[in-house]
Amino acid sequence: MQTTYNQLPLPQGGEAIQYADGKFTVPDHPIIPFIEGDGTGRDIWRASQRVFDAAVEKAYGGKRSVKWFEVYAGEKAFREFKTWLPDDTVSAARDLRVSIKGPLTTPVGGGIRSLNVALRQILDLYSCVRPVKYYAGVPSPVKHPEKLDVVIFRENTEDVYAGVEFREGTPEVKKLIDFLNNDLLKGGKKKVREDSGVGIKPISITGTKRLVRRAIEYALEYGRKSVTLVHKGNIQKFTEGAFREWGYEVAVEEFREQTVTERESWILGNVEANPKLTVEENAALIEPGIEFGSDDFRKELYAEVKHVLDTIGKSHSNGQWKKKVLINDRIADSIFQQVIIRPEEYAILACPNLNGDYISDACAAQVGGLGIAPGANIGDGFAVFEATHGTAPKYADKDVINPGSVMLSGVMLFEFLGWKEAAKLIESSMEKTIQQKFVTYDFERQMQGATKVKTSEFATRMIENM
Template sequence: MKIAVAKGDGIGPEIMDAVLSIFNANKVPLEYEFVDMGKWVFDKGFSNGMTPEAQQTIESLGILFKGPMETPKGKGVKSVNVTARKTWNTYANKRVFQTLHGVDTVFSKAGIPIDLTIVRENIEDTYGGIEHMLTHDVALSRRFITRPGSLQVIKYAFEMASKKGAKRITCGHKANIMKITDGLFLEVFYEVAKQYPDLKADDVIVDDLCMKLVSRPHEFDVVVLTNLQGDIVSDLCAGLVGGLGFAPSANIGDHICIFEAVHGTAPDIAGKNIANPTALLLSGISMLRHLGYMENASVIENALLYTLESGVHTGDFGDKGTPSVNTTEFANAIIANLGKTPAHGAKALLPNKPITPTVFHLTENPLIMTKEEMEEKIVGVDMFIESAEQPSIVAEKCLKHTGDLFKLVTISNRGTQVWPKGSVFTNLVNQYRCRFESVEEMALTQTDVLELYKRLMQDFKICSTELLNMWGDKKAYSLAQGQ
C-alpha cells in the first residue's frame, strides 16, 4: 500500500526519518510517496502551504502521514495544518492519552492510570475563520455548528467507543451559554446515543470537565467536543500524560485521513537530532491500525513501551540522573526491542488484515444536509448598527422606521440588553444589536427585511444583519442577556 508522507518543518524531517526507520526495521509493508508541504512551500508562493502535485497525490492515495508544520507569522496566510484538515473534511480528530511507564507524571506517581480518548470536531466552530471588524472598536467572529457536521463526528465517536469496548462516552459543551450552537451539538449527541444503548452517554459543561480531568481523569473514557473546546481540552489531556511529545493525533474523514504529531516544529532544536519522536510514532501506530496492519502496530508499540520502561529517554523527559539519548539513538533502541513485551500495557498481537484502499474519483463537492422536518418562516431580523449614542436615542430613531410589519423588541450591546430595560452601569461600545420582530409573529419576506434595512440606513450605518427564523413553533435564535 502506498501512502503520502510530508516530513514537515523544523524537527519534522528528523522525527519522520526516525519513525520510518522503525517501520522499515519491522518490515511494515508500506510504500512512501513524499510530498511538498509546509512553511518552505509557503515561502515559494503557494498560499495553502502545499504544491498542486502534493494535493493531487494525497487525494489519490487517501492517507497522509505528516510531521509538524509551521505557518508563517504576519503574512495573512492560514495554517497549513488546519487547511489540510478542512479541505479534505477530516471531521474527527482522535487523540488517545494513556499512562506510559517511564514517563513520570503526577498521576503515574500517584498510581492513577489514565486511558482516555478525546474526539474533537475538526471542521466547524470558530475555525471557520470568518471574522470582520464591524466598527473600528468591534470585531466579530462567526461560529458555525451544523447538524450534519455534528452528526459526522459524534457518530464516529460512538462507533469508535463501541469498537474499543468503552463503557462511557461524554459530551463536553457550553450549551448553558451558547444555547443555539452548543445546544445543537448536544442535541445531536443524545440523538445518536439512542442507537448505542450499551454505552453510558452523559454530558458535562466544559469548564467543569476541565476541573474534573485534572482532578480525576481516570473517571473518563471517551469525550467528544466541538472544535475550539476540543482543541483546548486535548492539549490539557496531553499535560496529564507528559506533554505534547506523547500526544498522537488521527484526523479521520470519509475519503482522506491524516495522521500527525500535534506538537510544534521546535525550531530552537531543529537539526540537532535531539527531538523526541514518540508522538509521531504513536500517530504512525494509529495509522497502521487504521490500515489494518494490526500485528505491525502492536509489535512496534510494545517495543516503544518496553523502551520507555527500560528508562531510555530523550532530553525532554525521563530520569535526569541518567544520560539522555538523541533522536536516532532513541529510534535504534526501539528497533533493538522489536519483539519484546513490556511489563505494563502490552498490546495483543492480532493478525494483519490490510484494508483494500478505496480510490475516490469525485466530480462534485459532497453536499451534507438533513431533511427539514418543519415549515420555516422568517419572523424578524437583528440589525447590527454602529452608533455612539445612548440606547434611548438609538431606540427613538429605530421606532421611526418599524412601519406596519415590525416592532422593536430589544436593543443589546455586547450581548447585554440595554433597552427597553437595562442599567446605566452597563458599559457600551459603538455597536448595537437592534432586534425587530414581526407583528404577531406573521411570516415576513426577505423583501420586507430589505425595506426595513433601507429605512434604517437613513439614520445608521448597518454593519451586519441576521434573519430571525422559526421552524414550526420553535424559535431559532437566542435572547439577549437580561431580556
C-alpha cells in the same frame, strides 16, 4: 490518479489504498504519502520512518511493506514551489487516501493560513481523534497518570476554526456590526462595541452528528464504556448547547439498542431499586426541587420519565442498561478538573472544535506532554495522521527532539490499516525503551538516573527492543 505529484513519480511496486461503500481496502504494499514537517519535523520523521519500516518487516517478514512517498507542504514546499501547500500535495492526499505528516509552521497573527486547518477543511477531515493514555515510565506531574485513558473526538471543520472573522476597523466589520446592532439586536440591551473584531462560530447539525456518530461507533468497536459530550451549552445555548442536544439525538435515534443516556440510567436505576416507584416519585429523584418548578416543567419531566419507561423499560431493564455505552455530557470548564480528579470515569470525549483543542493538550500534559501525543484527522474516505506538537525551530536539525508523537501517530495509522501486529511492536518497544530510561532530553531532565540520547539513538534502541 496521477503518476507524478510535485514532479516526483510514484514509488514502484506500490498500490493506492481504495475506498468504497464506507470501507478501506488496503493492499500489501500501500503507497502512503508523508510530509516530513518543518523545523524539528526533519529529525523526527527520519527516526520514525526507520522504526515504522523495522516494525513492518519484523511483523510480516517482507509480505507487507509501506511504499513511502514524500509530498510537500510548509517551508520546504515554499522553497521548492513558491507555495505553502501545493495543489499536487492535496491531490496526492486525496488520491492515495491515507497520509502522515510532521509539524507544520503556522505564524501567529497573520501570514499564511494554518496548513493543518487547510488540509482538514479541503479533505473534509471532520473528526480529529486524539487517544491519550499513559506509558509506564514516562514522567508525569500527577500522582496517578495511569488512571487517564481517553480518546478525544474533536469536530474538525466548524466552530471558530471555520475562519469566518472580520478585523476591527474594516468596512466589512462595520457593516456586520451595524447589521447586528441596528437590525437583529434592535430594541434590546445587547450591543456589539463598534471597535470590535468579530468572529462567527458555526456549529451545524451535520457537523455535530457525524462527529458524535463516529465517536459512538468507536466506543462500540473498542469496548469503551462511555461517550461524554463536552460543551459550553449553559452559555452558548444555540451553538454548543445544540451540539449537546444533537449528540443525544444521534445516540437515541441511531444507536438505541447499544446506548443509554445518563438520565435514562437514573430513571431505570430508580425503578430497579424500587419497582413500586410512581412516575412522579421517579421524577422527583432525578430532579430534586421539582416541587418549586412550574406546572409545565413538572408535566414535561413526568412525560420524560414515562417515555423512557415505555420505550426502553423492557429492553434495557434488569441491569441491561449497565452493559450499554453510557452517553452523558459535561460543561467544558468542568471537564478540565474532572480529567484530573476523576479521570477513570471517562473513556471518550466528543467535543466541538475549540473545546477539543484545549482538552486534548490538557490531557496530554498528564501523560508526558505533546512530545508523545498522537493524532489523526479522519473523514469519509480520507485520513491524515499527524504529530500534534509544534515545529520547535530552534531545535531543528539538532537530533534532540522526542519523536514519540509521530511514532505513536504511526501506531494509529497501522491500526487504521488493520496492521495491528506492526502497531503493537512500535508501541511496546517505545514503552520498553522509556522504561530503560534511554530517553531524549525532555524526559531525561525529569527522570532520575536516565540516559539522555539523540532522536536517532532513541529510534535505534526502539528497533533493537523489537
